[in-house]
Amino acid sequence: MSFYSNFQSDKCPGSVTGNPLNGLVEKVCIQVEKIFDACIQQRQIENYTLTLTDLTPADPTYPLTFVSARSLSAEATVSGLSIERQADKQCARVQATVSVPVEVLYTDAAGVDGSAAATVSMPVDVLLFVPAPSIIPFTVKAVVSVVAPDGTYDAETQGFVVSLCATVILKISMPVELLVPTYGYCVLPPAQEYSQEVCSGFFELPLYPQSHRGGCKNCNNTCNN
Numbered sequence: 001m002s003f004y005s006n007f008q009s010d011k012c013p014g015s016v017t018g019n020p021l022n023g024l025v026e027k028v029c030i031q032v033e034k035i036f037d038a039c040i041q042q043r044q045i046e047n048y049t050l051t052l053t054d055l056t057p058a059d060p061t062y063p064l065t066f067v068s069a070r071s072l073s074a075e076a077t078v079s080g081l082s083i084e085r086q087a088d089k090q091c092a093r094v095q096a097t098v099s100v101p102v103e104v105l106y107t108d109a110a111g112v113d114g115s116a117a118a119t120v121s122m123p124v125d126v127l128l129f130v131p132a133p134s135i136i137p138f139t140v141k142a143v144v145s146v147v148a149p150d151g152t153y154d155a156e157t158q159g160f161v162v163s164l165c166a167t168v169i170l171k172i173s174m175p176v177e178l179l180v181p182t183y184g185y186c187v188l189p190p191a192q193e194y195s196q197e198v199c200s201g202f203f204e205l206p207l208y209p210q211s212h213r214g215g216c217k218n219c220n221n222t223c224n225n
Helices: none
Strands: 026-050 053-056 065-071 077-085 091-107 113-129 139-154 159-182
Touching: 026 113, 026 139, 065 113, 065 159, 077 139, 091 139, 091 159, 113 139, 113 159
Parallel strands: none
Antiparallel strands: 026 159, 053 113, 065 091, 065 139, 077 091, 091 113, 139 159
């Protein structure tokens, strides 16, 4: 059982029914990451060269045939950060380079499947709200998802030239202590362990067949039991 599998309690997450003020019991200070601003970019990048490292197996037979490439993690590295506050706006110009590791799958000339690591780096230049200077500094973070549906082998670099589909989410965040109203602590339901129950049909059978008294339905004879 879990919060969302037939667990009925007013002390568990879910939709609010009735007056949302009913059940509020206290104000709680919680430590969270506050997102001051965020934006999303989706772009298609043509003719991007993937430089391969950490090839597995280590010595493939060239040339290689591209299969696919996809980012390994949503967390990206932000480098070359530049923040330029705009005099006539609340926003600031945020410039940076976001880099994300990707896994590249390929087949070598001998027909052996292999994989390699690569890095995709993309420039960003956006307007975002940046909070005023404070003791606790804000952080610029990036969440990136990249996929390369097709690519060709580049003999000069022994890598691939690919077409990329990239989604970049840029965030201005800061760890803060917030005061929020709560309904108290959650009530945790007991766990319901997963079981395939492959024997359920067998275990439901009776130990002995049911006894039949009187005439049989499918014959004209009278059964003895």
